[in-house]
Amino acid sequence: MRQSTAAEQSIRRNVVLASGVTALGGLLFGYDTGVVSGALLFLKNDFGGLSSFQQELVTSLLLVGAAVGALFAGRIADRIGRRPTVLGTAVVFVLGVMLAAFTPTFPVLLVARVIIGLAVGSASMVVPLYIGESAPPSIRGGLVSLNQLAITSGILVSYLADYWLSDTQNWRLMFGLAAIPAVLLFVGMLFQTESPHWLVMRGRDADARRVLSRLRAPGEIEPEIAEVHRVTEMEHLRTRDLLSANLRPLVAVGVLLAIFQQITGINTVIYYAPTLLLARGT
Secondary structure, eight states, X not given: OOOOOHHHHHHHHHHHHHHHHHTHHHHHHHHHHHTHHHHHHHHHHHTTOOOHHHHHHHHHHHHHHHXXXXXXXXXXXXXXXXXXXXXXXXXXXXXXXXXHHTOSSHHHHHHHHHHHHHHHXXXXXXXXXXXXXXXXXXXXXXXXXXXXXXHHHHHHHHHHHHHXXXXXXXXXXXXXXXXXXXXXXXHHHHTSOOOHHHHHHTTOHHXXXXXXXXXXXXXXXXXXXXXXXXXXXXXXXXXXXXXXXTTHHHHHHHHHHHHHHHHTOHHHHHHHHHHHHHHHHO
């Protein structure tokens, strides 16, 4: 069996580090999605009692912000770069969770949830994008899947945090703990490079070669740059082109997958499991 060289080990380490740091955005996605399930049990008492509708607002406004964040994050990432967008997402996460943790009134909490949602939507778009463009094709699928693993891990961590803090009923700390991975994401991205694919799309081939020298074997650099140029020239589709005979089946499969993921009702379990279990026990 051929032993990997020091250069190959360094490349592998750089790729894994870049993916791992960026996947913290997925962890934040999952944590901020799940943490409200436990916080709802206690925050309603601090605001003089909340109606069912008000509790639903606390939960659902994150999704409203996420829809907006996902809608614009791709355009922002195309304009200013993947790395600055991830850095900005980390900042928005910190601002949102800190505002939620120190909120003085219920309306401010709702604003905080929208801000967190903006970061969640941005992370859902730019994190897998950055990982996919940084990872070599041979392991790209596995590393992009790391983002999904980070999301589910974040949900698990949020439930553990809720359970750990349930005796103190400190819902503010439940929200505020998300600032830790958000800061780690920001600091970690300061030491990462821009996506080589974005650099190529911007005509900065020399910078892309420098970045790829850390992430690819020497013989893989020029073919990948040529491939990105080829794909970029083809990316001028209009929205109506998605309904063409060639693309219609792919679009249908993607839409159906999204529907099947949600139709199971799993989000209801994630958001309201503690509330439902408490109601059943009373």
